[in-house]
Amino acid sequence: MRTYTKTTRTALTLGAALSLAALSTQAQSFSSVQTQASEKLENALAEFGALQESISTEKVPLATKLNGLESEVTELKDELKRLERLRDSRDLNLSALEAEVKARRDEMDYAKNLLVEFVNNQSASADASERQLYEAEFLEVLNAADAPSEGDAGAVAAIESLIKGVELGVTRLNTLVGGHSFEGKAVMPTGNFETGKFLIFGPVVFFSADNQSDAGITLQGDSGEPALISLNKSFSGMPEAILAGGGMLPLDPTLGKALALETTKDSLIEHIKKGGFWIYPILTIAFISLIIGIFKLFELSGVKRIPKGTLIEVLNAIQEGDQKKALEKANSMSGAAQDIVVAGVKNIGHGRDLIEQSMEEVLMRLQPKLERLISIVWITAATAPLLGLLGTVTGIITTFKLLTIFGSGDPKALGGGISEALITTEFGLIVAIPSLILHAFLQRRAKAIENEFEGDAMTLLNGILRAEKK
Numbered sequence: 001m002r003t004y005t006k007t008t009r010t011a012l013t014l015g016a017a018l019s020l021a022a023l024s025t026q027a028q029s030f031s032s033v034q035t036q037a038s039e040k041l042e043n044a045l046a047e048f049g050a051l052q053e054s055i056s057t058e059k060v061p062l063a064t065k066l067n068g069l070e071s072e073v074t075e076l077k078d079e080l081k082r083l084e085r086l087r088d089s090r091d092l093n094l095s096a097l098e099a100e101v102k103a104r105r106d107e108m109d110y111a112k113n114l115l116v117e118f119v120n121n122q123s124a125s126a127d128a129s130e131r132q133l134y135e136a137e138f139l140e141v142l143n144a145a146d147a148p149s150e151g152d153a154g155a156v157a158a159i160e161s162l163i164k165g166v167e168l169g170v171t172r173l174n175t176l177v178g179g180h181s182f183e184g185k186a187v188m189p190t191g192n193f194e195t196g197k198f199l200i201f202g203p204v205v206f207f208s209a210d211n212q213s214d215a216g217i218t219l220q221g222d223s224g225e226p227a228l229i230s231l232n233k234s235f236s237g238m239p240e241a242i243l244a245g246g247g248m249l250p251l252d253p254t255l256g257k258a259l260a261l262e263t264t265k266d267s268l269i270e271h272i273k274k275g276g277f278w279i280y281p282i283l284t285i286a287f288i289s290l291i292i293g294i295f296k297l298f299e300l301s302g303v304k305r306i307p308k309g310t311l312i313e314v315l316n317a318i319q320e321g322d323q324k325k326a327l328e329k330a331n332s333m334s335g336a337a338q339d340i341v342v343a344g345v346k347n348i349g350h351g352r353d354l355i356e357q358s359m360e361e362v363l364m365r366l367q368p369k370l371e372r373l374i375s376i377v378w379i380t381a382a383t384a385p386l387l388g389l390l391g392t393v394t395g396i397i398t399t400f401k402l403l404t405i406f407g408s409g410d411p412k413a414l415g416g417g418i419s420e421a422l423i424t425t426e427f428g429l430i431v432a433i434p435s436l437i438l439h440a441f442l443q444r445r446a447k448a449i450e451n452e453f454e455g456d457a458m459t460l461l462n463g464i465l466r467a468e469k470k
Contacts, residue, residue, distance in 0.1 A: 108156075108159060111159060112158060112159055112162060115159065115162035115163065115165065115166055116142070116162060118165075118166055118169060119138060119141055119142060119162060119165040119166065119169060120142070122134075122138065122165075122168075122169035122172060123135070123138040123139075123142075126138075126172070127200065127205050127218075127220075127226070128218065128219075128220040128224060128225060128226040129184055129186065129198045129200070129205050129207070129218055129226040130172070130200070131224075132184045132185070133172075133182060133184075134168065134172060137165075137168055138165060138168065141161055141162060141164060141165035141168070142165070144157075144158065144161035144162075176200060179199065179200060179201045180199075180200045181197060181198060181199045181200070181242075182197070182198055183195070183196075183197055183198075184196070184197075184198050184207075184226075185225075186198070186207045186209075186218050186225070186226045186227065186228045187225050187226065187227045187228065188209070188214060188228050189214070189228060189229075189230050193225075194209040194210075194211075194213070194214075194228075195209070195210055196208050196209040196210050196242075196243075197210070197242055197243050198218070198226075199242045199249075201249070204217060205217065205218045205226065206218070206238070206242050206249060207226065207228055207242065208238060208239040208242035208243050209239070210243075212239035212240070212243070214228060214230050214232050214239075215228075215230070215231065215232045215235075215238040215239040215242055216228050216229045216230040216231035216232060216238065217229050217231060235249075271423065272423075272427075274420045274423050275391065275420070275423040275424050275427060276391060276394070276395060276420070276421075276423075276424065277391070277394075278387055278388070278390055278391030278394065278424045279391065279423065279424055279427055281387055282384055282387050282388060282391075282424065282427050282428055282431055283427070283431075285379075285380045285383060285384060285387075285431065286380065286384065286427075286431040286435075288376065288380065289376065289377050289380035289381075289431070289435050289438070292373045292374075292376050292377055293377060293438045293442065295373070296373060296374060296377075296442050297442070300370065300442070300445050300446060300449060303335065303336065303370070303449055304333070304334050304335035304336065304337050305337055305449070305452060305453070305456075306333065306337040306340065306341060306453070306456040307333065307337070310329055310332065310333060311341070311456060311459065311460065313329050314326045314329045314330055314341060314345065314460070314463075315459075315460070315463040317329060318345070318348065318463055318464055318467045319463070319466070319467050321467070323345065323348055326345045326348075327342065327345050327346065329341075330342045330345050336362065336366045336453065337453075337456075339362045340359050340362045340363065340453060340456070340457050340460075341460060343355075343358040343359050343361070343362050344358065344359050344457065344460045344461060344464060345460075345464075346358070348464055348467075348468070349468070352461070352465060355461055355464060356461055359457040359460070359461065360457075363450070363453055363454060363457065366450070366453065367450055370446040370449055370450060371443070371446050374439060374442045374443055374446065377435055377438055377439040377442065378435075378436075378439045380431065380432075380435045381431075381432045381433075381435035381436040381439055382432075384427075384428040384429075384431035384432040384435065385425070385428040385429060385432045386428070387424065387428055388424040388425040388426070388427060388428020388429065389424075389425055389428065390424070391421070391423075391424025391425070391428075392421045392422055392424050392425045394421075395418075395420060395421025395422075395424065396418060396421050398421075399418055399421060
């Protein structure tokens with residue numbers, strides 16, 4: 001314990017001595033540092049003063065330059081706003097111009113459609129004879145209008161071409177005012193083409209061959225060419241009047257409709273040929289029905305009835321009890337009448353049921369004979385309209401197939417195809433209605449004969465029963 005305390009004290013003494021030495025050294029260093037700091041501070045202050053002087057010297061030019069730059073920025077901002085306003089104005093003007101261009105293009109399309117419609121109407125309303133003059137030019141105009149166009153220049157070119165077509169149509173209308181004559185060809189009644197002169201007066205077109213062999217009115221034929229309806233026999237002066245360009249010509253108050261209607265009339269054979277394939281089955285069953293009807297009329301007319309006088313004589317003989325005489329009278333008859341009376345007389349005395357059954361047996365054998373083949377007439381009446389409807393449906397299908405392929409440019413051709421398709425329905429009804437009437441007549445006739453035989457058989461039965469009661 002003592003040793004530790006002594007050592008400790010020695011260490012403390014030594015530490016204090018070292019501390020004093022260090023403090024002395026630090027005092028000398030601090031003085032040196034202070035001197036150096038003072039020198040640096042003076043240098044810094046001098047440098048700061050020089051810097052302040054330099055800043056003061058350079059501040060005014062920089063402030064002046066800054067003010068100039070700020071003014072320039074302000075001017076640039078104002079210029080930017082002006083340019084933005086100008087851009088917005090130009091955008092609005094461009095949109096307005098685009099809208100104006102679109103409106104003008106729509107007007108051009110509308111005008112083009114109107115011009116095409118006018119040219120089409122002129123081409124369609126032209127008479128078959130006028131097509132020799134205008135058809136090629138109208139077709140050229142329409143082809144030019146339908147040609148693919150590139151841009152507005154192509155549309156303008158199409159409209160210019162259509163304007164030429166309008167001018168052509170106006171020229172045509174002007175030539176029609178007061179009549180118009182020109183050279184051309186027409187189909188003669190013989191089927192040959194003849195060169196001659198056309199004279200258009202209102203809706204009527206006259207034609208005369210150059211050799212004056214025939215003259216009359218022309219209508220559009222099935223081939224699309226003008227076909228001549230000869231009037232030369234009724235008006236002998238027509239060729240001279242037409243070739244001279246004026247004179248006495250016949251006037252048709254129907255404006256050609258009566259002649260056009262007359263040309264549409266076909267002979268029976270031509271009408272049948274237009275019906276197509278299904279017209280022949282209809283005519284076949286009609287022929288069969290007619291043959292059966294005629295046969296049944298003769299057959300039913302030839303059925304021998306029971307003569308009233310002979311029936312009375314048979315009944316008188318039965319009343320007298322002379323069965324042999326009654327049988328002789330019955331055998332003098334013929335056909336079904338003989339069979340019925342003989343069956344009744346032979347069974348006299350065998351009771352009512354046997355007599356009635358024997359005569360009824362004869363009547364039952366007679367009924368199928370009277371009614372045979374009549375059902376075929378009924379089948380004809382029921383089948384003919386169905387075949388006609390089938391022919392119509394197939395004809396309309398064919399017509400619409402052609403319409404799909406070739407379009408509907410000519411409504412007359414479409415109407416003609418449908419009318420031809422309806423011919424089978426027409427003939428179907430023509431066959432069915434008389435067949436129904438014939439069936440009803442034959443059925444009624446056969447039933448009347450059966451009822452007459454049944455009445456006579458009942459009279460004979462009652463006479464036999466009365467005789468047996470006596």
